[in-house]
Amino acid sequence: MKHSLLRKLVFVAAMPFMLASGFSMAQEESIRIVFVGDVMLDELPGERIAKGFDPFAEFADVFKSADLSIANLECAVGYKNQPQIKAMKEDKPYTFMAHPRVLPLLKKHFSAVSLANNHSGDYGPVAFEGMLSHLDKAGVKYFGGGRNLRQAHQPALFTVKGKRVAILAYNLFLPRSFEALDDRAGSAWGEADYIADGIRRAREVHKADFVVVYPHWGWENEKLASRTQQRLAQFMLDQGADAVVGGHPHVTQNIQIYNGKPIFYSLGNFVFNGFDTVDTNTGWVLELELNAAKAPKWRIFEARMDKWGVPKHKGLLSNVNLTQPK
Numbered sequence: 457m458k459h460s461l462l463r464k465l466v467f468v469a470a471m472p473f474m475l476a477s478g479f480s481m482a483q484e485e486s487i488r489i490v491f492v493g494d495v496m497l498d499e500l501p502g503e504r505i506a507k508g509f510d511p512f513a514e515f516a517d518v519f520k521s522a523d524l525s526i527a528n529l530e531c532a533v534g535y536k537n538q539p540q541i542k543a544m545k546e547d548k549p550y551t552f553m554a555h556p557r558v559l560p561l562l563k564k565h566f567s568a569v570s571l572a573n574n575h576s577g578d579y580g581p582v583a584f585e586g587m588l589s590h591l592d593k594a595g596v597k598y599f600g601g602g603r604n605l606r607q608a609h610q611p612a613l614f615t616v617k618g619k620r621v622a623i624l625a626y627n628l629f630l631p632r633s634f635e636a637l638d639d640r641a642g643s644a645w646g647e648a649d650y651i652a653d654g655i656r657r658a659r660e661v662h663k664a665d666f667v668v669v670y671p672h673w674g675w676e677n678e679k680l681a682s683r684t685q686q687r688l689a690q691f692m693l694d695q696g697a698d699a700v701v702g703g704h705p706h707v708t709q710n711i712q713i714y715n716g717k718p719i720f721y722s723l724g725n726f727v728f729n730g731f732d733t734v735d736t737n738t739g740w741v742l743e744l745e746l747n748a749a750k751a752p753k754w755r756i757f758e759a760r761m762d763k764w765g766v767p768k769h770k771g772l773l774s775n776v777n778l779t780q781p782k
């Protein structure tokens with residue numbers, strides 16, 4: 457009799473804790489982040505924007521329904537017709553600089569844009585710094601690039617539903633001369649030491665609950681990730697990232713699961729003119745769902761670019777091949 461009373465008392469005493477833990481489990485909400493691939497807003501997409509057209513309109517609802525939306529801004533931003541800017545243009549086959557009029561659209565649709573790519577520095581470090589001023593003025597959050605090395609390697613940080621999210625971007629495609637240095641503005645170069653340090657600092661200094669790496673890498677037009685991409689992606693996940701979402705090859709690449717964590721090697725183009733094959737005109741809009749208590753989940757929407765390089769929504773992709781790491 458006494459024993460059963462004791463058991464009852466213990467049970468009643470434990471109830472608030474049981475309720476509390478049950479409550480916190482119910483509170484473990486998923487965070488949804490939408491990633492798109494390469495966004496180039498010079499040339500034809502820029503001309504469309506100048507005429508009042510919004511190239512992101514078809515996916516506006518997808519971006520809006522997510523907690524965060526991220527794009528890779530594959531161009532500089534500034535006034536490229538000004539003689540002093542024109543004189544700074546780098547000597548390379550393709551150079552892109554979008555007019556600052558595009559910035560309100562980036563602000564409207566994206567939580568942050570990455571500058572870690574092989575075109576953000578197309579007009580050199582002084583124009584790169586000018587681009588940062590345009591972005592700051594327009595209230596467009598950026599990462600993977602900065603006024604110096606330290607700033608370029610800062611993650612984009614967000615607090616969503618009480619959780620800290622850190623997104624790190626690195627460029628791994630030449631030219632390396634676009635890289636930020638201690639005293640030079642530019643993008644974040646994906647040296648292994650930088651990547652390891654960036655992920656560690658995201659966890660330890662910025663107290664991130666979730667860390668996603670968004671690299672710019674790989675060979676153009678290759679549908680399967682290279683050995684280098686595979687090795688680096690696994691390194692990023694071994695260092696503590698939760699997922700890797702890449703871009704640059706102008707086509708979508710394969711997806712792998714490594715130790716339960718997804719690697720999307722390339723989302724392909726999103727807004728970009730000048731391509732003439734189905735593969736190069738097709739991009740993925742990835743909706744990644746992160747939850748501390750469950751494995752990551754995702755959905756992919758297909759985007760097909762028109763003759764202006766503007767994406768059309770082609771619906772949910774039902775057939776995505778997973779390939780295992782070799």
Ligand SMILES: [Zn+2]
Nearest residue numbers: 530573574704
């Ligand atoms: Zn690129």
